[in-house]
Amino acid sequence: MIFMPFVKYNEKKYAVKDNYLDLKFKEIKDITLIEGLEKLTYLEALNLRNNQITEINGLGILSKLKRLYLNENRINKIKGLEKLQSLEILNLSGNQITKIEGLDKLQNLESLDLMGNQITKIEGLDALQIFYSHKPDIIVFPENSIPQSKIKSLEKFSKTNDLIIIGGLEHIKEQNEFINKVIIIDKGRINEQIKQTPVWI
Known part of the structure; x- marks a missing residue:
C-alpha cells in the first residue's frame, strides 16, 4: 500500500x-x-x-x-x-x-x-530587481486604481525589452520610450501600444 x-x-x-x-x-x-x-x-x-x-x-x-x-x-x-x-x-x-x-x-x-x-500607485518596483535582471513573463495590474500622477520608477525598466504591463495604466503611452513592448488590457479593453499577443497566467 x-x-x-x-x-x-x-x-x-x-x-x-x-x-x-x-x-x-x-x-x-x-x-x-x-x-x-x-x-x-x-x-x-x-x-x-x-x-x-x-x-x-x-x-x-x-x-x-x-x-x-x-x-x-x-x-x-x-x-x-x-x-x-x-x-x-x-x-x-x-x-x-x-x-x-x-x-x-x-x-x-x-x-x-x-x-x-x-x-493606488506603483512603488516598490525598485526592489524587484528580478524584473529587469532577467526576462520577465508578465506583471498583471488590472482593476487597480493607478492614476498617472502615481506612476513611479518606470524608468527602472529601461534595460528590459520584454516587459508586458496589463491593466490600470491608461497613461502608460507617455512612458513608452522606456519600454519596447507594452500591452494594456483594462476591464476588457485592449490598447496595443506595440502590436503583440497578450499572455495570461
Whole structure:
C-alpha cells in the first residue's frame, strides 16, 4: 500500500498529489491551522485560492515551492514570502493589497498577478530587481486604481525589452520610450501600444 501524504484542516484530510496540494474553497482563515503543512518541505505547488485568508504566514518551511496561488482571499499586505526563493509563479489577485512590497527576495519569480487589488500607485518596483535582471513573463495590474500622477520608477525598466504591463495604466503611452513592448488590457479593453499577443497566467 502506497502512503499518500496529506494535511488536515477542520478535521478533514486533503492528499498531496504529484507535489501539488489543492486547498481552494476550504474556508481557510489561518494558514498556520493547516495540520501537517510544515512537513511538506518538498511541495512544489500550493493552491489556497478562494478562502478567507487575511495574512500570509506559515509558509517559510516550503523552500521548494514554485507555484503559490493566494488569489481571492482577504490579504492586505504582502509578507511572509521571503524564504520562498524557489517561487516562480505568485498569484495574489482579488485581495485587498494596497502596496507592492516583500518581493525583493524572490529572485526566481517569473509571473506576478496583482489584478483586482487596491493598489493606488506603483512603488516598490525598485526592489524587484528580478524584473529587469532577467526576462520577465508578465506583471498583471488590472482593476487597480493607478492614476498617472502615481506612476513611479518606470524608468527602472529601461534595460528590459520584454516587459508586458496589463491593466490600470491608461497613461502608460507617455512612458513608452522606456519600454519596447507594452500591452494594456483594462476591464476588457485592449490598447496595443506595440502590436503583440497578450499572455495570461
